[in-house]
Amino acid sequence: MTRDAQQGLLERRPELRAIESAVERVASGSGAVVLVEAAAGLGKTRLVGAASELAEAAGLRVLAARGAEVERDFAFGVVRQLLEREVRSRQAELAATADGDAARLGLAALDLPTGPQPASPDPAEPSHGVLHGLYWLVVALAEHGPLALVVDDAHWADPPSLRLLGHLARRLDGLPVLLVVATRDGAEAPEALTALRGEDSVVALSPRPLSPAGTGRLLADVAGTVPRERTVEVCHRISGGNPFLIGEVVLALHQSGQEIDDTTVGGLTDTAPESLRHAVMLRVGFLGQHEVSVARAVSVLGPDSDLTTVCRLAGLDRAAGAAAIVRMVSARVLADTNPQEFVHPLVRSAVYADLTVVERSLLHEGAARILTDAGADPARVAAHLLLTEPTGDPEVAERLLASGLDASEKGAAAIAATHLRRALAEPPAPGRAPAVLAALGRVELVTGDVAAAREHLDAARRRLPDVADRIDVAIDLSTAMTAVGDYPGAVAMLDETAAGATGDAALRLDAVRTTLALYVPPLAPEAQRRMLGYATLAGDTPAERIALANAALATAFSTASRADDAHPLALRALADGTLLQESGLGAPWGQSSYVLLFAEDYDRVARECGHAATLARAQGSPLAATSVALGGLQLELMRGDLAAAIAHGEGAVAYWDGPMADTVVERWATAAVGFLVDAVAQTGDLARARELVDAWSARGDLDTPERIFVRYGASVLAEAAGDPVAAHEEAAAFGRISALVGYEDRTAPWRLVAARALLAQGRRDEAVALADEAVAIARRWGTPGGLGNALHARALAEEPAAGAEALEEAVGVLRTSQRRAVLAGALVDLGVLHRRAGRRRDARTVLEEGMDLAARSGARPLAERARSELHVLGARPRRYLASGAESLTATQRRIAELVAEGLTNREIAQAAFITQKTAETHVSAVLRKLDVRRRTEVAAALAEPGA
Numbered sequence: 007m008t009r010d011a012q013q014g015l016l017e018r019r020p021e022l023r024a025i026e027s028a029v030e031r032v033a034s035g036s037g038a039v040v041l042v043e044a045a046a047g048l049g050k051t052r053l054v055g056a057a058s059e060l061a062e063a064a065g066l067r068v069l070a071a072r073g074a075e076v077e078r079d080f081a082f083g084v085v086r087q088l089l090e091r092e093v094r095s096r097q098a099e100l101a102a103t104a105d106g107d108a109a110r111l112g113l114a115a116l117d118l119p120t121g122p123q124p125a126s127p128d129p130a131e132p133s134h135g136v137l138h139g140l141y142w143l144v145v146a147l148a149e150h151g152p153l154a155l156v157v158d159d160a161h162w163a164d165p166p167s168l169r170l171l172g173h174l175a176r177r178l179d180g181l182p183v184l185l186v187v188a189t190r191d192g193a194e195a196p197e198a199l200t201a202l203r204g205e206d207s208v209v210a211l212s213p214r215p216l217s218p219a220g221t222g223r224l225l226a227d228v229a230g231t232v233p234r235e236r237t238v239e240v241c242h243r244i245s246g247g248n249p250f251l252i253g254e255v256v257l258a259l260h261q262s263g264q265e266i267d268d269t270t271v272g273g274l275t276d277t278a279p280e281s282l283r284h285a286v287m288l289r290v291g292f293l294g295q296h297e298v299s300v301a302r303a304v305s306v307l308g309p310d311s312d313l314t315t316v317c318r319l320a321g322l323d324r325a326a327g328a329a330a331i332v333r334m335v336s337a338r339v340l341a342d343t344n345p346q347e348f349v350h351p352l353v354r355s356a357v358y359a360d361l362t363v364v365e366r367s368l369l370h371e372g373a374a375r376i377l378t379d380a381g382a383d384p385a386r387v388a389a390h391l392l393l394t395e396p397t398g399d400p401e402v403a404e405r406l407l408a409s410g411l412d413a414s415e416k417g418a419a420a421i422a423a424t425h426l427r428r429a430l431a432e433p434p435a436p437g438r439a440p441a442v443l444a445a446l447g448r449v450e451l452v453t454g455d456v457a458a459a460r461e462h463l464d465a466a467r468r469r470l471p472d473v474a475d476r477i478d479v480a481i482d483l484s485t486a487m488t489a490v491g492d493y494p495g496a497v498a499m500l501d502e503t504a505a506g507a508t509g510d511a512a513l514r515l516d517a518v519r520t521t522l523a524l525y526v527p528p529l530a531p532e533a534q535r536r537m538l539g540y541a542t543l544a545g546d547t548p549a550e551r552i553a554l555a556n557a558a559l560a561t562a563f564s565t566a567s568r569a570d571d572a573h574p575l576a577l578r579a580l581a582d583g584t585l586l587q588e589s590g591l592g593a594p595w596g597q598s599s600y601v602l603l604f605a606e607d608y609d610r611v612a613r614e615c616g617h618a619a620t621l622a623r624a625q626g627s628p629l630a631a632t633s634v635a636l637g638g639l640q641l642e643l644m645r646g647d648l649a650a651a652i653a654h655g656e657g658a659v660a661y662w663d664g665p666m667a668d669t670v671v672e673r674w675a676t677a678a679v680g681f682l683v684d685a686v687a688q689t690g691d692l693a694r695a696r697e698l699v700d701a702w703s704a705r706g707d708l709d710t711p712e713r714i715f716v717r718y719g720a721s722v723l724a725e726a727a728g729d730p731v732a733a734h735e736e737a738a739a740f741g742r743i744s745a746l747v748g749y750e751d752r753t754a755p756w757r758l759v760a761a762r763a764l765l766a767q768g769r770r771d772e773a774v775a776l777a778d779e780a781v782a783i784a785r786r787w788g789t790p791g792g793l794g795n796a797l798h799a800r801a802l803a804e805e806p807a808a809g810a811e812a813l814e815e816a817v818g819v820l821r822t823s824q825r826r827a828v829l830a831g832a833l834v835d836l837g838v839l840h841r842r843a844g845r846r847r848d849a850r851t852v853l854e855e856g857m858d859l860a861a862r863s864g865a866r867p868l869a870e871r872a873r874s875e876l877h878v879l880g881a882r883p884r885r886y887l888a889s890g891a892e893s894l895t896a897t898q899r900r901i902a903e904l905v906a907e908g909l910t911n912r913e914i915a916q917a918a919f920i921t922q923k924t925a926e927t928h929v930s931a932v933l934r935k936l937d938v939r940r941r942t943e944v945a946a947a948l949a950e951p952g953a
Contacts, residue, residue: 015052016220017217017220018052018213021042021211024040024209025040025053025186025209027209029154032064032066032152032153033065033182039175039205040187041187041199041203042188043200046352047352048248048249050158050188057154061154061184061186066153068154069088069153069155069156070158071085071156072158073163074162074308075354077162077308077309077386079392079424080386080389081164081385081422082115082418083167083385083386084160084163084168085116093147109139109142109145112139112140112143113143114136115136115140136416137169137170137417140170142916144183152183157171157188159188159189160187160199162351165420165421166416175205175207176205178207179924180922181921216252218239221241221245222235286339293330294333296320296327296330299322300316300330302320302357303320304346306370309345310373311346313331315373316346339353367394374391388408391428403430403432403434404435406429407426407429407445419453420453423453426446426449430443430446437471440465440475444479444482446462447459447460447462447464447479456489456490463483466479477511480499480500484518493522500515500522513553514548514549516553517552517553517556520537520556521533521593523536525747530747531748533560537553537557538557538560541557541561551588551589554575554579555576555595556594558576559572559597562600562750562752563750564750565786567786569787576598576601577602579597580595583617585598586618591621595614596633599618603640604787604789608644614637635655636654638651639655639678640681644825646825646865648863649864649891649894649899652685653897655678657897659682677715679698680715680754681715683695688827688863688865689866689867690867692723692727696723698719699716702716702719703720709739718737718756718759721734721763724736726867730766730767731763734763737759737760741756752789755796761773761776765803773803774800777799777803778800780799780800781800783796790820790822790823791825794816794825795816795820798813798816798831810843813839817852820832827863830857830859830868833856834852834868834875836852837852838853838875841853849875853872853876857869857876861892864892890947891935891948893935894932898931898932901925902936902948903948904918905929905932905941905944906945911925914928
């Protein structure tokens with residue numbers, strides 16, 4: 007028999023050359039991905055084996071795994087096969103280097119924790135943190151030498167493992183890792199892998215059936231004689247050129263003692279794939295009953311088919327079982343491996359399909375019992391329990407509940423739901439059903455099955471005996487209800503749940519209830535009053551700190567409030583970082599930080615965002631990172647650093663517009679879009695601003711409290727584009743919806759946009775009324791930035807002489823604030839009035855200052871306007887050229903800030919969710935544009951005036 011025939015590699019030279027090339031790239035330090043897609047029996051496994059041999063010969067460490075039907079609901083089962091042995095062998099060194107590193111999240115996913123894990127801010131988050139951590143665990147392993155990660159039968163892999171394979175495939179640039187994945191094509195191909203076909207970095211191989219000549223060669227090699235041309239033709243027609251089926255033709259004829267010719271081959275219709283089961287079982291049955299029992303045991307056990315376990319499940323002693331396995335290897339039913347495997351997945355499928363429903367259930371039940379006795383991983387045991395018929399065994403329900411919770415913690419929500427539904431069907435012991443219902447409802451919420459989540463969470467809430475447990479479930483249920491806009495129903499449900507609640511639990515429930523009531527216009531005034539009532543709390547308990555965050559926000563939202571009233575409440579809620587540690591980057595932290603932003607305590611907001619960024623990196627969480635990015639966007643927009651604001655904003659929108667898109671965070675998402683449009687429009691990039699507004703306007707009704715920030719962004723864009731009618735309409739719509747819920751957002755000054763738009767239309771009286779209202783609210787609030795901005799808008803409505811005097815007041819107030827871009831606008835408008843009044847020297851002074859401030863803020867249209875005015879005065883202002891920090895792109899600015907914090911390239915890659923090579927490329931560009939040689943100089947370059 008030829009070497010190619012022995013290895014099943016006939017007519018596979020192009021595929022082998024592609025694999026060899028990929029191995030060479032990895033051996034030289036680059037990453038490579040090989041995706042093998044083909045129908046069953048066409049030689050995928052042979053190619054995977056060849057890839058492993060080539061990789062090993064080139065010095066790569068080969069880590070292999072294989073999907074199995076029985077383990078589709080074993081979360082990260084394939085990943086554990088792939089990495090666990092290697093990781094355990096290096097556990098000590100990996101644990102030491104993973105301190106403070108995202109890789110420790112990967113260790114935890116393999117049940118190898120390296121210390122306390124930071125709490126996740128959202129139930130959907132574990133999956134993203136785990137994928138992030140496992141990727142960096144692979145990076146850590148690759149630092150010990152190039153790797154080959156080889157996965158066969160990926161069409162049977164569990165979904166979380168498939169997500170990781172897709173995640174890895176797009177992030178191997180510059181990493182010495184070869185990823186080889188084999189999967190069936192067509193309807194059986196996993197979407198996570200077929201999506202890779204179009205990637206430039208992926209080598210996609212699709213082995214074709216053998217040609218008639220190839221069929222003849224294989225038939226001759228397997229049969230040991232040269233077949234006649236007619237025999238080859240018939241064999242090729244029956245087998246379709248499928249190498250595995252050609253082998254089955256020969257085996258079937260040998261089994262029956264027939265010669266191989268066109269007549270005997272033509273009679274073997276049972277070798278077609280759809281009827282292969284009969285042929286396989288005839289071959290197994292011919293060997294004997296012991297062999298049938300072993301075959302069935304191996305088909306059920308899958309990767310757990312070691313000799314001891316197979317013998318126990320088959321009901322054979324060790325000697326009899328071993329003898330049966332030897333005969334099955336000789337008959338080409340089992341491969342010569344340990345643990346035992348069939349020679350081909352089709353054989354396993356044929357054996358398994360031959361079992362009746364009752365036989366399968368009993369064998370999986372026996373497998374679960376044997377594996378439990380052997381101390382196997384509970385998740386592996388649960389994979390078998392899923393395939394048994396319910397028998398009313400409370401212990402089975404408890405095991406499935408535990409495995410479901412474990413899968414949920416690892417981010418495998420869909421698998422968790424499968425386990426928990428099966429636990430519910432068992433059913434659980436009396437009194438345990440509510441716990442299962444609650445767990446099931448929570449994971450259904452994560453998977454997006456909101457209707458089922460509502461049903462199961464409500465059933466759990468009604469049946470749980472403990473008040474505190476009922477409140478926890480009720481809060482989760484409120485999330486499910488508000489996800490589909492049912493705020494009134496959520497408030498009513500929380501009111502119902504509050505009966506009998508006392509102490510901290512009752513306070514926590516009420517705090518959630520009042521927050522949701524803000525989105526129900528008829529209930530909003532009463533909700534604000536209740537929230538304001540929390541202001542007297544000391545903040546000594548977690549619930550009190552959450553309530554204080556509500557009180558701070560309610561105080562800030564009131565048009566009659568003062569910053570001196572709201573600011574202390576926010577500080578008490580934050581409690582020097584305690585709230586962040588207790589509640590993560592959820593609503594209470596966001597509300598409190600938002601109030602500090604309203605109060606213009608920018609230095610404190612910057613410190614809070616710094617602490618939050620550290621936590622977000624520790625969690626490996628895109629949602630947490632984007633929560634911080636939203637805070638950074640608003641902070642830098644207020645301070646007038648438009649490049650930094652856009653860097654934060656583009657990062658936030660990118661995450662929310664990708665895998666994290668979720669109705670639960672819709673309000674945060676639209677807030678990020680609204681403020682990002684504001685920043686982008688000020689730089690003059692109206693095309694990008696329009697793109698953002700159009701994309702997010704298409705997502706649903708904007709006249710809701712959750713989506714109004716897109717309206718604000720649209721108003722700013724319309725004003726910048728010279729469309730005062732649209733600017734007024736959008737700003738007024740924002741104000742109208744805000745008023746329904748008593749919402750005064752001091753970072754989105756809609757009255758000022760509307761007033762300027764009315765003035766541009768000649769509607770001076772209406773503009774003055776709105777501007778006067780804004781000035782009165784700002785004076786009561788008492789912060790210089792907000793007041794100066796309002797005074798600026800009001801001054802524009804005055805006659806020139808009075809307007810100049812009013813602008814002088816606005817400029818004086820703004821000089822005491824950090825609102826650089828707002829001050830620049832007031833200075834330019836003041837300079838224009840001075841020029842028109844003939845005060846040329848005064849005009850030139852303030853115009854030059856305004857132009858410089860505008861240019862350093864990144865407000866190019868404003869800077870150009872100032873330059874034009876200076877030209878009218880006869881001045882020759884220098885052309886402002888972007889350099890240094892101002893020349894950085896949004897992404898580069900974000901990377902530069904991470905460099906300034908002292909992060910390494912590896913840490914930057916982890917924080918920004920990019921590859922290390924991409925981080926290195928960005929850092930090199932940052933150093934070049936900042937004209938510095940050392941990373942330690944970046945902070946100073948960013949801190950220069952205008953940076």
